[in-house]
Structure formats: structure tokens, C-alpha cells
Amino acid sequence: MVxxxxxxxxxxxxxxxxxxxxxxxxxxINGPQVHAxxxxxxxxxxxxxxxxxxxGTDALQIAMMGLDLKPGDEVITADFTFAATVEVIALLxxxxxxxxxxxxxxxxxxxxxxKAITPKTKAIVPVHLFGQCANMEAVLxxxxxxxxxxxxxxxQAIGANYTFKDGSKKKAGTIGNVGTTSFFxxxxxxxxxxGGAIFTNDDDLAHTIRGMVNHGMYKRYYHDVVGVNSRLxxxxxxxxxxxxxxLNDYCDARRKAARFYNNxxxxxxxxxxxxxxxxxxxxxxxxDCHVFHQYTLQILNGQRNELHQHLLDNGIPNAIYYPVxxxxxxxxxxxxxxxxxxxxxxxLINTVISLPMHTExxxxxxxxxxxxxxxxxx
Ligand SMILES: *Cc1c(COP(=O)(O)O)cnc(C)c1O
Numbered sequence: 001m002v003x004x005x006x007x008x009x010x011x012x013x014x015x016x017x018x019x020x021x022x023x024x025x026x027x028x029i030n031g032p033q034v035h036a037x038x039x040x041x042x043x044x045x046x047x048x049x050x051x052x053x054x055x056g057t058d059a060l061q062i063a064m065m066g067l068d069l070k071p072g073d074e075v076i077t078a079d080f081t082f083a084a085t086v087e088v089i090a091l092l093x094x095x096x097x098x099x100x101x102x103x104x105x106x107x108x109x110x111x112x113x114x115k116a117i118t119p120k121t122k123a124i125v126p127v128h129l130f131g132q133c134a135n136m137e138a139v140l141x142x143x144x145x146x147x148x149x150x151x152x153x154x155x156q157a158i159g160a161n162y163t164f165k166d167g168s169k170k171k172a173g174t175i176g177n178v179g180t181t182s183f184f185x186x187x188x189x190x191x192x193x194x195g196g197a198i199f200t201n202d203d204d205l206a207h208t209i210r211g212m213v214n215h216g217m218y219k220r221y222y223h224d225v226v227g228v229n230s231r232l233x234x235x236x237x238x239x240x241x242x243x244x245x246x247l248n249d250y251c252d253a254r255r256k257a258a259r260f261y262n263n264x265x266x267x268x269x270x271x272x273x274x275x276x277x278x279x280x281x282x283x284x285x286x287x288d289c290h291v292f293h294q295y296t297l298q299i300l301n302g303q304r305n306e307l308h309q310h311l312l313d314n315g316i317p318n319a320i321y322y323p324v325x326x327x328x329x330x331x332x333x334x335x336x337x338x339x340x341x342x343x344x345x346x347x348l349i350n351t352v353i354s355l356p357m358h359t360e361x362x363x364x365x366x367x368x369x370x371x372x373x374x375x376x377x378x
Pocket of ligand 1: 055056057058081082084085127153155156181182183184194195196
């Protein structure tokens with residue numbers, strides 16, 4: 001699904017020098033690389049504050065802690081995503097409220113979101129799934145109307161742009177009150193271990209969160225709030241400093257592969273290619289909105305499981321993201337949920353299949369993958 005080794009070989013010289021520098025300095029924790037990466041990422045995202053932390057799940061948890069949400073407050077998020085988002089809501093004794101997604105974009109459905117709002121709702125967590133933003137203009141309108149916080153889970157969409165109706169653009173994760181991301185190795189901006197970050201333009205929230213990631217300390221050994229210990233280490237920051245300047249090229253490489261896939265499947269029966277939420281039918285040459293963390297097809301004729309096996313038999317990696325909707329997971333089941341409210345997720349779990357998607361795919365590989373699929377699906 002990914003080719004981390006191939007990508008490393010191309011940047012090995014730079015990465016090795018940076019790693020050696022950390023080893024020579026022994027500043028493994030909070031070394032100068034961490035601060036420098038924070039500044040680099042603030043500039044890249046055009047956001048006032050980046051707070052690095054240990055992973056993307058911590059980032060979500062700490063963002064919610066920073067907003068001072070209280071047990072019983074309802075937090076709305078998407079049913080069709082990785083479990084981290086709903087996990088931290090539950091861990092903080094907040095009440096998760098899952099909503100259905102849009103069939104075309106896999107992102108939070110706005111009508112479902114509106115329907116889920118109650119007087120107890122305090123926050124919305126749109127997940128920018130598979131690399132493109134949820135409908136943020138609609139999310140922001142609703143948040144404003146009901147006075148809700150917006151926490152963007154940007155673990156899969158760092159580098160994606162969101163274009164507003166007036167033509168202005170913002171980077172994914174910098175649109176709501178706070179955004180979070182993950183630097184897990186297979187993410188679009190991955191380090192060589194675990195890592196994460198929180199972004200915000202809110203000075204007070206940034207100050208609160210900076211203390212929270214560090215045991216609730218604002219002055220050394222004075223603990224004002226209950227915090228956590230969540231740090232990005234210097235070795236990972238050193239890797240990320242080398243990779244961040246390449247992120248736009250990495251996004252382009254993914255879009256190029258997506259364009260090849262889209263083209264190949266253009267006339268195929270029963271294969272639905274991913275839709276762009278900005279309405280464009282195809283990924284244009286200067287597209288900057290989708291960063292294709294995953295390239296996910298919908299197989300409409302019931303052959304999805306067979307295709308999954310057929311591709312494996314032919315040595316083609318592929319994955320089902322996600323096989324079980326969150327509302328059906330043992331840990332998150334709740335009698336409030338009604339199956340008819342999750343029509344789209346319940347369908348997607350049977351139709352989606354994600355293909356190899358990374359920065360090192362070449363045309364020969366793409367050709368082999370696409371012809372194998374086209375010859376199999378009837
Ligand atoms: C990967 C991911 C996370 C969690 O990131 P970790 O760094 O693995 O903790 C959270 N949300 C989404 C949508 C993800 O894809």
C-alpha cells in the first residue's frame with residue numbers, strides 16, 4: 001500500500017545527516033529540531049500556532065481537553081472513519097454522537113449533522129477522510145448558528161486546501177477552532193515512528209494546550225491543570241524537517257497516481273472512482289484540494305470481496321477502509337443509534353476498496369493494477 005523504503009532512499013543523505021546531528025547533540029527531547037519544525041509547519045500551514053505532540057490520537061484528545069469540554073457534552077463526528085476520533089471523545093467522558101457520511105466524498109453528511117444537534121452538543125469533529133476536506137463552509141455555518149467548537153481531524157489530509165465560495169483558500173486543519181494531525185509513517189507527512197501536532201489561530205487556546213501537553217505546567221513544577229505527557233521527539237522532528245519541504249511534491253505524486261487510476265477506470269462498469277468535493281469531475285492538473293491519503297473505489301456489483309482476494313492473489317496490496325462502521329463497533333454501540341440513520345456507511349463497508357497509493361508508484365505498476373481490476377470486474 002505504501003513504499004516507505006523507496007521514499008527514504010531518495011532522501012537518505014539529508015535524513016541521515018539530520019539524524020546524526022540529533023545523535024551528536026543528545027538533545028533527544030525538545031531539541032532545537034522540534035522548535036524549528038514547529039516554526040516550519042506554522043509557515044507551511046499559515047497558522048499562528050503549531051503544538052507538536054506524540055501522535056494523532058493524543059492530538060485529538062488534547063485539542064478536546066483544551067476546549068474544556070465537560071462530561072456529558074455531546075461531540076458529533078463521522079461514523080465512517082478510523083476509531084481514534086470517537087475513542088478520545090469516549091475517553092474524556094464526553095458523549096460521542098456518530099453521523100452518516102456522503103456517498104460521493106466519504107465525509108460527514110451535513111443534513112445528518114444538523115439532525116444530530118441537541119442542546120447538549122458542544123463540538124463537531126469533521127474528519128477530512130482519505131485526503132480531502134469535509135464540507136467546511138457548511139460545518140462552520142452550523143457551528144456559528146449553534147455556538148459549537150469545530151475540531152478538524154486532519155490526520156489524512158495534511159497539505160490539502162479548502163476553497164471557500166468566495167474563492168479564498170485555507171489549509172485543512174486551520175479552518176475550525178483547532179486542527180490535529182498525525183505523522184504516523186504511512187500518513188502523507190510521515191515520520192519514522194509516532195508523531196502528531198495540533199494547530200490553532202487562537203492565542204489563548206494555544207497557550208492552554210502548550211501547558212497541557214506538558215503535564216499541565218505553565219511554570220516548571222507548577223501544575224495548574226491536569227495535563228498529559230505528549231511530545232514529538234527530536235529524531236522525529238529532524239525527519240519531518242527534511243520531509244515538510246517535499247510535502248507539496250508528495251501530494252502532486254499522489255494526485256498523479258490518482259489521475260492515472262481515474263483515467264483507467266473512466267469507462268469501467270460497476271467501478272465508481274472517488275469524487276472531488278469541489279464538484280470537479282476529474283482531478284485537474286493544478287488541483288490542490290485532494291491529497292489522496294487513500295485512493296478508494298466503490299465496487300457496485302457485489303464483487304468487492306472477490307476483488308480483494310483476486311488482487312492479493314496477484315500480489316497487489318489493497319485494503320478495506322473501513323470494514324465496520326463505528327456505530328456497530330462493540331465499544332461504541334449505543335441504543336440511540338438506528339440503522340436507518342446510517343444507510344450510506346452501511347453500504348460503503350460492503351463496496352469500498354483502497355488501492356496502493358503513495359509517492360513512489362510508477363506507470364508500470366499502475367498499469368498492472370488497473371488492468372488486473374478492469375479484467376476482473378464484470
Ligand atoms: C491515523 C489517524 C488518527 C490517529 O493517528 P495516530 O498518530 O495513529 O494516533 C486519527 N484520525 C484519523 C482519521 C487517522 O487516520
